[in-house]
Amino acid sequence: MTTAAEATSYEAHFRVWRGDTDGGALEDFTVEVHEGEVVLDVIHRLQATQAPDLAVRWNCKAGKCGSCSAEVNGRPRLLCMTRMSVFDHAEIVTVTPLRAFPVVRDLVTDVxxxxxxxxxxxxxxxxxxxxxxxxxxxxxxxxxxxxxxxxxxxxxxxxxxxxxxxxxxxxxxxxxxxxxxxxxxxxxxxxxxxxxxxxxxxxxxxxxxxxxxxxxxxxxxxxxxxxxxxxxxxxxxxxxxxxxxxxxxxxxxxxxxxxxxx
The missing domain is CATH 1.10.1060.10 (Alpha-helical ferredoxin)
Known part of the structure; x- marks a missing residue:
């Protein structure tokens, strides 16, 4: 029997840039997403379950500190303010560091x-x-x-x-x-x-x-x-x-x- 929580959850395909100042590449992940979550929630789940060394900068998780800036599907966004509901369940969500600034590691850039x-x-x-x-x-x-x-x-x-x-x-x-x-x-x-x-x-x-x-x-x-x-x-x-x-x-x-x- 399917629970209400399971009915509102799905498996998303994420493509996250991994690397440092010497270079890197996009890495594919399949990760669980729950109703009401934002991209930063999913990135944290990736850290907890599949990529514990994934570097991402964040602080308030309320859209007020500006720390979690990155690019989602090529558009500069705050990870904590980008809801997963704006993406189709079958869509590949690509998360990359800010392109205009040098990469420190993974999603963290030197601003x-x-x-x-x-x-x-x-x-x-x-x-x-x-x-x-x-x-x-x-x-x-x-x-x-x-x-x-x-x-x-x-x-x-x-x-x-x-x-x-x-x-x-x-x-x-x-x-x-x-x-x-x-x-x-x-x-x-x-x-x-x-x-x-x-x-x-x-x-x-x-x-x-x-x-x-x-x-x-x-x-x-x-x-x-x-x-x-x-x-x-x-x-x-x-x-x-x-x-x-x-x-x-x-x-x-x-x-x-x-x-x-x-």
Whole structure:
């Protein structure tokens, strides 16, 4: 007699990349799947039953730490947020490491590139005439950048961006969508006094962080697990402001007048 648990379980065909910095290959597994499970559950079952040395990075299992980033059937995803119910029972589920970054072992990649880029973005510059606790902002201004604060640093947007993914030579000159979004957030912050400190965020976005490499395909927005509209709300407006700063004759004249008056 078939139990209810058995009726909602099935055997799935998984293909998981195994290897390290010296190379590797896809390895096939047949593993039991239960109703309501996510890909990370199945990977953990593989570790417990067939591949105890399988390396995978994870932490919260709730879609908030960004640790379990990988590629499932070629699409950058969080393993803990990818439900097995989206796959047909007969479908081969292929799990591979993030392609844009060097493999450490199995599904674990070295994402140090992203932390290097984070350090290259100058921090918020507080106004000189305001002390701690004296900052005041309109809710509308708070809302503009609050969306970007939802980022969980999963780096799926970095992985799917073809400028990084397909062209290793671009990495030194291109910060990637996650950190261009950070520049955009700071540039639209009404209390950021970077200009007064001699820092032109629009210029640095173009000349130091590679804003011009982005051709707004929106692939970064499509894979963001937090639903941040990276392209529409951060990258395109930043491109528009950078273009105005560099090419609009009225903006150029206004900057000249302000510099003379100061």
């Amino acid at each position: 140090g590139f992203n932390y290097e880029k984070a350090r290259e973005v100058p921090a918020f510059v507080p106004p000189q005439d305001l002390g701690p606790g004296e900052y005041r902002m309109q809710q509308e201004d708070v809302g503009r950048s609050q969306e970007f604060r939802k980022c969980i640093e999963c780096f799926l947007c970095q992985d799917t961006c073809h400028v990084v993914r397909d062209h290793e030579e671009n990495k030194p000159a291109f910060a990637g969508p996650r950190f261009l979004m950070r520049v955009a957030e700071l540039d639209m912050h009404p209390l950021d006094a970077a200009d007064e400190d001699g820092l032109d965020r629009k210029r640095t976005a173009q000349e130091e962080h590679g804003l011009g490499y982005c051709n707004i395909t929106k692939c970064c927005t499509e894979v963001c697990p937090e639903g941040i509209k990276i392209t529409d709300n951060a990258l395109i407006p930043l491109k528009e402001r950078a273009a105005d700063r560099k090419y609009d004759p009225l903006v150029w004249l206004g900057n000249k007048i302000r510099r003379r008056s100061s």
